[in-house]
Amino acid sequence: MIERDVVIIGAGPAGLACAVKLKEIGVSDVLLVEREKKLGGILNQCIHDGFGLHNFKESLTGPEYIERYVERLKKFNIDVLSDTMVVNLFQDKSMILSGPWGRERIRAKAIVLAMGCRERTAGAIGLAGSRPAGIYTAGVAQRLMNIDNYMVGNEVVILGSGDVGLIMARRLTLEGARVLMVLEKLPYSSGLPRNIVQCLEDYGIPLYLKTTVTKVYGKARVEGVEYVSLDDDGKPIPGSERFVKCDTLLLSVGLIPENELSREAGVEIHPITGGPIVNDTYQTNIDGVFAAGNVLHVHDLADWASMEGELVAEFAKRYLEGELSKAKRWIDVKAGKGIRYVLPHKISGERDVNFLFRVDSPYKNRYIIVRDKDRVIKKRRVINLHPAVMENINVKSEEMKGIESLEVMVE
Amino acid sequence: MTKEMICILCPNGCNLVVYFDEKNPDGFKVENALCPKGKEYAQSEILDPRRTIATSVRVEDGEIPLVSVKIDRPIPKNKIFDVMREIKKLKLKAPIRSGTILISKVAGTEANVIATKTVERVK
Numbered sequence A: 001m002i003e004r005d006v007v008i009i010g011a012g013p014a015g016l017a018c019a020v021k022l023k024e025i026g027v028s029d030v031l032l033v034e035r036e037k038k039l040g041g042i043l044n045q046c047i048h049d050g051f052g053l054h055n056f057k058e059s060l061t062g063p064e065y066i067e068r069y070v071e072r073l074k075k076f077n078i079d080v081l082s083d084t085m086v087v088n089l090f091q092d093k094s095m096i097l098s099g100p101w102g103r104e105r106i107r108a109k110a111i112v113l114a115m116g117c118r119e120r121t122a123g124a125i126g127l128a129g130s131r132p133a134g135i136y137t138a139g140v141a142q143r144l145m146n147i148d149n150y151m152v153g154n155e156v157v158i159l160g161s162g163d164v165g166l167i168m169a170r171r172l173t174l175e176g177a178r179v180l181m182v183l184e185k186l187p188y189s190s191g192l193p194r195n196i197v198q199c200l201e202d203y204g205i206p207l208y209l210k211t212t213v214t215k216v217y218g219k220a221r222v223e224g225v226e227y228v229s230l231d232d233d234g235k236p237i238p239g240s241e242r243f244v245k246c247d248t249l250l251l252s253v254g255l256i257p258e259n260e261l262s263r264e265a266g267v268e269i270h271p272i273t274g275g276p277i278v279n280d281t282y283q284t285n286i287d288g289v290f291a292a293g294n295v296l297h298v299h300d301l302a303d304w305a306s307m308e309g310e311l312v313a314e315f316a317k318r319y320l321e322g323e324l325s326k327a328k329r330w331i332d333v334k335a336g337k338g339i340r341y342v343l344p345h346k347i348s349g350e351r352d353v354n355f356l357f358r359v360d361s362p363y364k365n366r367y368i369i370v371r372d373k374d375r376v377i378k379k380r381r382v383i384n385l386h387p388a389v390m391e392n393i394n395v396k397s398e399e400m401k402g403i404e405s406l407e408v409m410v411e
Numbered sequence B: 001m002t003k004e005m006i007c008i009l010c011p012n013g014c015n016l017v018v019y020f021d022e023k024n025p026d027g028f029k030v031e032n033a034l035c036p037k038g039k040e041y042a043q044s045e046i047l048d049p050r051r052t053i054a055t056s057v058r059v060e061d062g063e064i065p066l067v068s069v070k071i072d073r074p075i076p077k078n079k080i081f082d083v084m085r086e087i088k089k090l091k092l093k094a095p096i097r098s099g100t101i102l103i104s105k106v107a108g109t110e111a112n113v114i115a116t117k118t119v120e121r122v123k
């Protein structure tokens, strides 16, 4: 069996950045595997700008962002197998690759999971009624319009205010469709505030909060939807049903990390993030199996996914060199009051950690607190917290000396 | 006058509070901006709101049927649909190199339309 030092699964922003970084820091035996013909993952269909503000200090479109990494990949002569899928992954860090060239089992000393995420579908949210044509997830519609040259519809209702849906509201409007409304069941948008402004307000598209679709009409093609207002408990308010005529319903109801392979290999998955449980070296419960990007937790920015890929490259290198000593003990990181999840999930206390977290609802003028029982380790004031925005707080190993537990919370 | 707005220049999306007086443009004050760009944004948003746009254009004989394009600088908001109409008139043949200027000074603005993706030719 062929054995490689590092195999990276998935060539989106996370996998690409990880591969380039590994070469930069002197790891020469790297293989990057991608199931699509083109490298770059989801960003190939994200033709709008706003990428690279952190990593390249300019606002690039998705394809341009990818191009920057692909150029470096070529410069470093990195081994890439595209049009090749990892179809099975095993606990002993071997895997089966399958492509037009055939099938082969290879093994890696270190694996980086970078498979990205997929969209929640109508099934996942339990929408009642018939299934006529004209219902798409926002990401599929984005692909159809931006890659395959297929216009998905003329009169569109968007269910869910996730960023992909907001971006598509603007895209459809520019292409001449009428986006009638965006409906969100929560009392706040789940997309970034800037996207509410530049994708909805700019084009006069209304966003109705605490509202959802209850029924889809139409046999062959969508002919309209029924929507209702929701009360504070999220229950439909009787008598608030309204009907709107439309030929297309887009669903933008969330993204889930893509972890079929990880599960198969025995990687433990976190119930909230849907991604692997990792420690402060981004290693999963299997030694030498790392995770970065949307496969680990859904990022709101490709830049962060790339940065995570680079961070993991450093850890993978040290792992190969036998320098990532096992921690004496692992401390579970607790997501306290106001926090939906925190990453990494386990820390040794011996390493500086940049905790990444999301809050469970919007807050104004609060403190983010990191504490060990009653001892406050770190406290930072924040003006605005929004569930759509990933937050971070840095803690140095000195500050964690002697801790017995660790909790991140909003106060 | 006081106005609240969200700066859209970066994902921080700062909630700006803007104080201004139409008769005295120097008395422009912006609060809650995490960086100096917030003030520039607020000024432009009140005096001359601008946006960039991205779309795609049909390509003949390409490996994929569309090439993605963008404009290389912000245009006045009310020009967006004029610019879209001009872009839709383009007829392109592969190969197209990323970075190529496809229309210069589109629809009487200062902006150029440039390809953001390379599309190779297939026979």
Ligand SMILES: Cc1cc2nc3c(=O)[nH]c(=O)nc-3n(C[C@H](O)[C@H](O)[C@H](O)COP(=O)(O)OP(=O)(O)OC[C@H]3O[C@@H](n4cnc5c(N)ncnc54)[C@H](O)[C@@H]3O)c2cc1C
Residues within 6 Å of the ligand: A009, A010, A011, A012, A013, A014, A015, A033, A034, A035, A036, A039, A040, A041, A042, A043, A046, A051, A084, A085, A086, A087, A114, A115, A116, A117, A118, A119, A138, A139, A140, A142, A164, A167, A255, A258, A261, A292, A293, A294, A295, A299, A300, A301, A302, A303, A305
């Ligand atoms: C529809 C959609 C639209 C988005 N729009 C935006 C946006 O506008 N702005 C933004 O900042 N972020 C956006 N995101 C989030 C964006 O995906 C992430 O910021 C970023 O792309 C994550 O990078 P990644 O490398 O983790 O994953 P991805 O970009 O998803 O890359 C994962 C790669 O792994 C490959 N892969 C998966 N499984 C296998 C396998 N078994 N074998 C081989 N290869 C495999 C996939 O083909 C893919 O190329 C969007 C996400 C989605 C789903």
Ligand code: SF4
Residues within 6 Å of the ligand: B007, B008, B009, B010, B011, B012, B013, B014, B033, B034, B035, B036, B037, B038, B039, B041
């Ligand atoms: S003010 Fe600066 S930091 Fe805040 S959103 Fe605008 S550009 Fe970003």
